[in-house]
Amino acid sequence: MLCQYVCQFEVFEPGQERSLLDYLMPRPAKLENCRVCGLCETHCPDMALTVIAEEKGEKKQ
Amino acid sequence: MNPLGEKYLRKDFLPFVFCPGCGDGMIVQAFLQAVDDLGIRDDLALTAGIGCSSWIAVYIHADVLKVLHGRAIPAAIGLKATNPSRKVVTFTGDGDCLAIGGNHLLHAARRNIDMTVVVVNNQLYAMTGGQVAPSTKVGSKTQTTPYGNIEKPLDGCKVAIAAGATMVSRWSTAQPRQLIRAFKKALNHKGFAFIEVMSQCPVQTGRYMLGSGSPQFNFQWLKDNCVIIDDPSKSGEVEAQGKIPLGDFLQVEKPEFMEEVQRMNQRVKEAQAKGGDR
Numbered sequence: 001m002l003c004q005y006v007c008q009f010e011v012f013e014p015g016q017e018r019s020l021l022d023y024l025m026p027r028p029a030k031l032e033n034c035r036v037c038g039l040c041e042t043h044c045p046d047m048a049l050t051v052i053a054e055e056k057g058e059k060k061q
Numbered sequence: 062m063n064p065l066g067e068k069y070l071r072k073d074f075l076p077f078v079f080c081p082g083c084g085d086g087m088i089v090q091a092f093l094q095a096v097d098d099l100g101i102r103d104d105l106a107l108t109a110g111i112g113c114s115s116w117i118a119v120y121i122h123a124d125v126l127k128v129l130h131g132r133a134i135p136a137a138i139g140l141k142a143t144n145p146s147r148k149v150v151t152f153t154g155d156g157d158c159l160a161i162g163g164n165h166l167l168h169a170a171r172r173n174i175d176m177t178v179v180v181v182n183n184q185l186y187a188m189t190g191g192q193v194a195p196s197t198k199v200g201s202k203t204q205t206t207p208y209g210n211i212e213k214p215l216d217g218c219k220v221a222i223a224a225g226a227t228m229v230s231r232w233s234t235a236q237p238r239q240l241i242r243a244f245k246k247a248l249n250h251k252g253f254a255f256i257e258v259m260s261q262c263p264v265q266t267g268r269y270m271l272g273s274g275s276p277q278f279n280f281q282w283l284k285d286n287c288v289i290i291d292d293p294s295k296s297g298e299v300e301a302q303g304k305i306p307l308g309d310f311l312q313v314e315k316p317e318f319m320e321e322v323q324r325m326n327q328r329v330k331e332a333q334a335k336g337g338d339r
Binding site: 001002005019020021023041042043044045046047048049050 | 062063064065066070076077079081082083084085086087089090091234237238276277280281
């Protein structure tokens with residue numbers, strides 16, 4: 001799971017759901033840690049991830 | 062699926078046939094990001110040969126010619142000759158391009174044909190089970206070199222430069238942002254652009270050559286063994302350490318082949334109009 005490997009903030013962990021090709025998929029277990037760096041999105045070989053930054057008030061989440 | 066996939070991929074071909082952790086999917090994403098940033102989707106025309114890397118073109122919703130092993134470059138030349146306004150990109154592998162397709166690479170680069178060749182280098186023939194390729198390092202164990210490779214490898218970038226390519230870069234899947242920039246430069250470049258992408262292959266390269274089929278291990282191997290250089294003259298120092306130099310090695314402007322052909326045709330017409338041969 002390259003997303004888990006490249007993530008600097010431990011957002012991902014192995015999940016229990018399987019993909020169409022029967023592989024165990026990672027899941028974003030600690031979304032609150034996400035810094036929206038986008039490394040997971042650019043490094044996903046299956047283009048399965050989208051990182052969306054939402055602005056909230058004066059701070060970007 | 063991320064928005065790039067929704068916009069540019071052939072949904073009925075999904076999911077990707079690539080092995081888990083294969084770098085080809087990352088190359089698809091980087092290329093599509095470059096295409097999206099430039100807004101050239103309608104101008105795109107792709108060719109591909111045979112091999113894991115050649116499947117990259119198949120997933121992209123564009124005009125695609127998937128041809129015989131090693132023959133993606135001549136197909137691209139024909140495509141460019143008949144449709145000069147199209148952005149022609151060839152996806153090929155280290156075996157497809159540097160072995161059976163080597164001759165086509167030499168002459169397309171020599172002629173400086175306006176096209177981009179993307180060579181996905183996983184250091185062996187992966188789709189057929191992991192055989193030695195022209196890019197395989199000396200000493201590497203593969204299916205056909207169980208006691209170690211004794212052949213000196215070919216450096217695709219050096220071959221392209223020597224043959225006359227006017228833009229040459231090498232990056233790896235571990236530098237997606239630099240790869241996107243290189244794709245954009247190549248797509249905007251007028252002339253023969255050669256981009257070599259070092260890519261992880263956990264199933265073949267990883268298991269037989271590097272000792273692990275883990276995608277994370279193979280990805281880290283690329284990060285540990287590829288060195289980014291700003292000065293192309295330093296590539297020899299990096300290679301002497303057994304590492305792979307990455308960077309933008311060359312970009313120059315030279316007369317492009319199809320434009321020269323058109324100028325020649327114009328001269329011939331003018332000469333014939335004047336009643337002579339010259």
